[in-house]
Each structure stands twice: as C-alpha cells, then as structure tokens.
C-alpha cells in the first residue's frame with residue numbers, strides 16, 4: 249500500500265536503491281504518484297510500466313500472501329505476460345524485498361533511461377540497468393531489464409553474456425546494446441510506435457544506460 253510519492257521521497261530508498269529512486273519521477277505525473285502504489289503497479293503488470301523493470305534489474309523478491317499462506321517469487325518470474333502475473337486468486341502483494349549487496353572488491357552502478365512522447369506518458373521503450381565491476385574493472389554482473397518492448401518486462405540475457413568478464417569499452421557496450429535490441433526483446437507495433445522504431449530506441453537507451461551505469465560503478469561504486 250506504499251504510494252509512489254512515498255517511495256520517491258524516501259531517503260532510505262535513495263541511499264539503498266538509487267535505481268528505484270532515479271526511476272520514480274518517470275512514473276506519470278505527481279498527481280498520479282500521490283495515489284498509485286508500488287504493489288498496485290507490480291500487480292497491474294503494464295508492460296510499459298517502469299517499476300516492474302526496475303525490480304527485475306535489482307533482483308527483487310515479491311512476497312505474496314493469502315489465507316492459504318505466504319510465498320516469495322523472484323521479480324523475474326513474477327511477470328508472466330500482458331497484464332499477467334504469478335498472483336493466484338486471493339493473493340496480495342504484501343512486501344517487495346530489494347537485496348542490498350556489499351561485496352569487498354566489487355563495485356556496482358545503476359542507471360535508468362526511457363523515451364516517451366511527453367514527460368509522464370507511458371514509455372515507448374525504456375531500460376533499467378545494474379552492473380558490477382571487480383577491482384580490475386572487469387564486469388561481474390549486468391542485469392538489464394527492458395520495458396515497453398514486449399508483452400512484459402524483459403531481461404536482456406544475450407546483452408549480459410556479452411558484457412560478463414569483459415572490461416567494458418565503448419565498442420563493447422555498443423555491441424551489447426545492439427544485441428539487446430536485436431535478440432532480447434519482441435516489440436509490437438501500435439498507434440504510438442512501430443516495432444522497428446521501438447527496437448531502435450531499445451538499442452540507444454540500453455547503450456546510454458550501460459555507459460552511465462559502468463561510469464557510476466567506476467567512480468561512485470554504489471552498494472546496490
């Protein structure tokens with residue numbers, strides 16, 4: 249029942265989950281954010297919504313409760329299709345747990361990008377990225393979740409494979425972003441944008457997000 253505005257203004261969220269903090273102002277307008285809730289957004293599972301992709305990039309776990317009991321589902325398994333989730337009849341989302349990892353010798357960085365026709369509109373395409381590098385600058389983790397480019401938020405696995413173990417260069421990041429746009433998504437055409445245009449946006453936004461996330465990992469080394 250936590251409203252978007254509460255998450256947006258939370259100092260704890262800003263410190264512990266900067267990716268979530270960065271994404272919040274992209275959700276609709278202030279008036280909507282004072283009413284909408286984080287649990288409602290995840291349960292609603294709009295494929296162009298920001299929060300589902302952020303939760304997948306952060307490796308969040310979602311607690312579902314009913315009179316039958318309680319269970320936890322990884323965000324990556326929660327979204328099952330267009331406006332569809334793993335929620336069963338009678339279940340409520342009651343908790344969203346975001347891991348805050350601090351591993352010696354590993355530095356992480358995150359970044360969020362989206363493109364919409366007007367600020368506050370649902371995105372035509374967007375990306376939430378979390379990367380980690382070791383002391384030698386090699387990528388140990390790349391979780392890139394794209395939204396608005398399929399029936400649900402999508403984890404870019406071929407993009408991640410290309411980055412892992414590499415010391416990311418501008419060319420390497422561009423190639424991984426191109427792979428995400430080519431192999432990891434399945435955008436449809438609608439009145440807002442063609443499938444081809446959405447693929448193009450996905451490539452550009454993924455490249456920008458990865459560049460910023462790696463730069464942040466190198467300079468700031470945030471802990472999520």
Ligand SMILES: Cc1cc2nc3c(=O)[nH]c(=O)nc-3n(C[C@H](O)[C@H](O)[C@H](O)COP(=O)(O)OP(=O)(O)OC[C@H]3O[C@@H](n4cnc5c(N)ncnc54)[C@H](O)[C@@H]3O)c2cc1C
Nearest residue numbers: 275276284285287288289291292297298340341368369370
């Ligand atoms: C004009 C407008 C613009 C918007 N733009 C954006 C945008 O740009 N990006 C974006 O991400 N979202 C956007 N939204 C969506 C908005 O941010 C809310 O996330 C969304 O409307 C859900 O609202 P709510 O939390 O009040 O949930 P509700 O509308 O109350 O619920 C949505 C669905 O989820 C179910 N539900 C709610 N909470 C739970 C729970 N805890 N457990 C299980 N099921 C639950 C409800 O039964 C219902 O089926 C927009 C909405 C509006 C009206």
